Amino acid sequence: MNAFLVDIGGTWTRFRNGSNVERVATPSKLRHPHRASSALARELVLLLAERVPTNTDAHVSLGAAYDPETDIAYGSGPLWGTGRHDIPFRRLLERQRPDVRWTVTNDVTAGLAHFTKMYARSADRQVMYVTISSGIALRTAQLPSRRIHVNAEGLQGEVGHLPATSTAIEAVRGLTCECGGLGHIAAISAGPAIPHVAEKLGLDGYNQPRNSEDGAPTELDERLLRVIVEPIANLIRTAVALQPHIDLIGIGGGVPSGIGTRYKHELHRQLSTAQSYVDRQPNEGPRLLLVSPDQVRPENGAALMAQGYLENVK
């Protein structure tokens, strides 16, 4: 019997049942800025509850900071807006559909699990997965122990709201983040930030076609591309400096996959520019792969996590 798989993002929710895939607009703060977070969370639970078949296994990838041990979703800017929400997401699903065996996994952890399954080699010591869409986060797994080291709240790599390392003009570095902070990585490099960065750069004619899941433009100005990639390149540079056993890095999410080859080339270009004597030669660094939503599916990763493919260790 096929399990029912769900990937909840700030923009879209994807349901996968065998070969059937359905994409539905997520009832999120991103789409409904004026709706109350509690109402949006309830609506999201009902959306899943009404689609899941009876008496099945359902594995959910949730785009929120989430501790699977305590079943607490702490928050998600794109889904529920700023602040802390403490939503017992799995229990809400169980209450609505007690006939279903639900599991819930953070979407970055789920992405890391599927990425590792698809691309890791047996000699890889650590694998890191970065997702850049309506939010930004990363997760690193230790191989071969298959452990993800997390803090007391079950979290690791919630980097989107760290200060961005950027050499852009001050107006860009001072952009307000969706969380209310200033100059965060997400305020420059996440999908919803791109039009604001363009405006600060004075790109008046910025009205590009958007066809990616998270609203990333398909074509954009060279300068804009350089600015939105820089905090990501610096984040990766920092992670690799601190964790030299990272052998494989995956970059996923709607922004890089929406922009495509140009994003990849710009990231490689910035990462291969030596900035100091400690920078390694390009061929000595970890393998860097940009992956599309077809290649790395968080909902498949949620199923892998339910099987214990990777283990969160506090």
Ligand SMILES: [Zn+2]
């Ligand atoms: Zn922020």
